[in-house]
Amino acid sequence: MTSSNQTAWGHAWGRLTGSARRGGDDAPAPFDRTLLLLVPGILMVVLLFVYPFAYGLVLSFTPAEGGPFKNYVEFFSQSRLWGTIFTTLWLALPSTILNIALAVPIAFKMRVPFAGQRLLTTALVVPITLGTVLVAEGLLTYLGPQGWFNRILMAGHLIAQPLQLTHNYWGVMLSLIITGFPFAFLLILSHVTGIDPSLGNAAASLGARPFAQFRHIYLPLLAPGLAMTFCLVFVQAFSVFPSAVLLGAPAGPTRVISIAAYEAAFESYDYSMASAIAMVMGAVQLIIIVAVLVARGRFYRGPASGGKA
């Protein structure tokens, strides 16, 4: 890289274009040492992510006793194991759809910067940064039979008896909304603001009312971003863990798949079975993501701006 027989400009140009061929046509391509900067990063991901995954995959097929497929056969034959897939989907899919359905129109409404927008987005980022453990602890008190939420509803004579909102399905569902909605909203907002606002103006000048602008211009251009957001929000909801334990009924209606995996690993110390469950969890997420991305492929993709900049 620093050979001195190069002209300074040629040298700089080589660095710019990253072209391997420099210093005459016949010179062998020297190795680009800048690429060495990637080695620690790649090494880390391979050792701490790829290898454990591969190891887990192999482990899942080598149970302490029985044939290679014993874990998977067991998982899919015991309803308390395979049922967790549907328990989790029953929480993750409705909460994801609801969060996105709420976030899209609101983000559209707030696409134009306004006074206090930063304050609002800051307020929304708080539950995400606090994380699920704290939200679960807060909800336990807030939604409890003596909590402020039930008290307000009773004071307003909307209900006669406190609603049972903790230690069941609804507690987990609400915690997925409290952390999932801001996440979906902020992701979608960043996509919406990435759409050239002159497109909306152009549509308006051609007579499109706000809803028509949304339906014909913003929604189609937003589709790729929506698909991505759906995947991220769904994957997060599908791997729900602390709130399902703390705020749900981990033995029954909110026994999600991550609880099953955790129990296998840290209560029965059956790492082989735990790995198998983790692989199933990954596979379900992958299936949903691939389905969404395939659907996305049918939409327009390309720049979301209206011409030359």
Added chain:
Amino acid sequence: MARHDPSKAAASGGNFEALHLDRITRRFHNMVALNELSLTVRRGEFIALLGPSGCGKSTALNCLAGLMPLSGGRIMLDDRRIDTLPPERRGFGMVFQNYALFPHMSVRKNIGFGLMMRNVPEKEAARRVNETLDLVQLQAHADKLPGQLSGGQQQRVAIARAIVVNPPLILMDEPLSNLDAKLRLEMRHEIRRIHHEVQRSTIYVTHDQDEALSLADRIVVMQDGVVQQIGTPEQLYNAPANLNVARFMGYRNVIAFDACSPLDGRRMQVHRNGVTLNATLQGDVAGHRCTVAIRPDDLRIGDPENDPEGANSLDGRVIEVEYCGRDWLVDVDTAIGVLHARIPQAATPGQRIRLVLPADRVLAYPQGRDAAMAVAAE
């Protein structure tokens, strides 16, 4: 393209007699971006809003389109007040600076969008889109996406999309600024052709005086949010109302004179460094001092026999020569300072030449505070 029955003006399409801008004003916080612009646009008229960037011309256009609320004033389409309407109810056509073509729709769908918003029946919409495609010569590209078109073609789509809905008024925001020089000339011609064919009132924002001069029926020159002059291209070019407009119209020689004395009518004499020139007064009152503006093209080379010194001619030394193809641009050092002249013959630096300044092309502006500042900035 559809010609119109003279029915009452409607929200879209149709005819109108005049669009009145009545002292429209736009303030951002404490800054006045547009100060009391009044203008009447007649049917079929092509108006150019001309000025440097930040002069308020784009603000004016955005206010007209309804993309920005007014801080004061009114916009009337005949006797109907429209400045309170949202953009989608004004029914104007707009061509955006970056074209703002919908990237996910074909050319045909882009053009048909406004018709769809107006519930125009499918068959009629298809017919009108086809007519417009013919008009802008894009029939071959009708089913492409905007991203597959060249800059000039995108420009045509943007224009077609704006005119297909028969708007009473078309707004164009620097539509040529993203094109290269050659294409810009071509599209300028194209815009003029389309305008002649459809006869729509048009308001065209630009910072390029050539564009404004060649396209517009009338030009509004703006600076710092304030209208400087409204007039036909000839009026602006030959008799700029003030030094700002003069500068914009290519009067490169701007010289302050110490004393002025009126002769008769608009004729007057100006004096500096012992030189006396005959000039033509612009503006109303002749003060004691004035500033003179001369276009390089209006200076000519005199010959010592026919143009004696003193009769509005000056001797000087050539200090810089620039070849421009058809003619030469020379800087000449004279008793009143360096003058820029465009001459039809070659010259060499150091050469002495005589310049003649025709009295009717030497424009004298009474020197107010603004003019003094303009000179200081030179």
Added chain:
Amino acid sequence: MTQDTLKGNPALDRTLGLLWSSVVWGFMGFFLLNMVGIIGSVAVNSVATRWLRSWLPDGYTFRWYSSAWAEFQLGEVLTVTMQVVLAVVLISALIGVPAAYALARREFPGKRAVMLLFLLPLLVPPITYGIPLATTLYQFHLGGTLTGVILANLVPTVPFVILTMTPFIEQIDPRLEAAARVFGAGTFSVFRHVLVPLLAPGILAACLLVLVRTIAMFELTFLTAGGDSQTLVVALYYSVFAAGVRAGQSVDAMAVLYMLTTLFWLVIALRFVDPTQIVARVKKQPKGA
């Protein structure tokens, strides 16, 4: 020809618009109110003497904080948290920024595969890969140790730094580096005088985001930590999990301490980044030309 007419009527549009705005703002208000309720419940309970069957507690006290400090060994937990977070921030910046530079400036075969490799740990949720990862770490006798916790936390943070810094570096005009080289700067000088000053805001933003994320990272720490390598959020989980063993107020006092730690760094981070960047990527700065 017939006159085109625009759809709808203005009065109805305005009413609908107003209605729509109030629904949107109403929902936002309702959401924020509930958030205040959630956080407020925790905060109020942490200073309550006794709080049953009433809107507000019977009396107020700060004693739960001292008891929480002692009961949960918070001094130790905070030290561990700080060690983990600092190590994770430093290592991920040291590994991530150079890798991002190489990705931003070089085209090479397999670049897309490398990008995907860095994207995966961010897309796959921690609980999914955390179990095999914890199993592997225990295999190498790192499970339950501070090193193990740090290593586990690096899995999402290094890719995070790389993916946020790559676009940031891409938008720095490579001609600036070329110009510096033309004027005789060597690799080190280019780095020292051109790149580091230009990259500083981006690195700072990425580090702060990593910091906030690591403090709140529950799953990976939970799966890999042992008794003496718990971070604050894991300790909080265990105390909530074992509710009834300790006074609820004590748990909430700890929750408040956790909130304060997180929010303190969040406020600092928000001085340098936009809130949307906590979930999306670091904002592009204007070109340094």
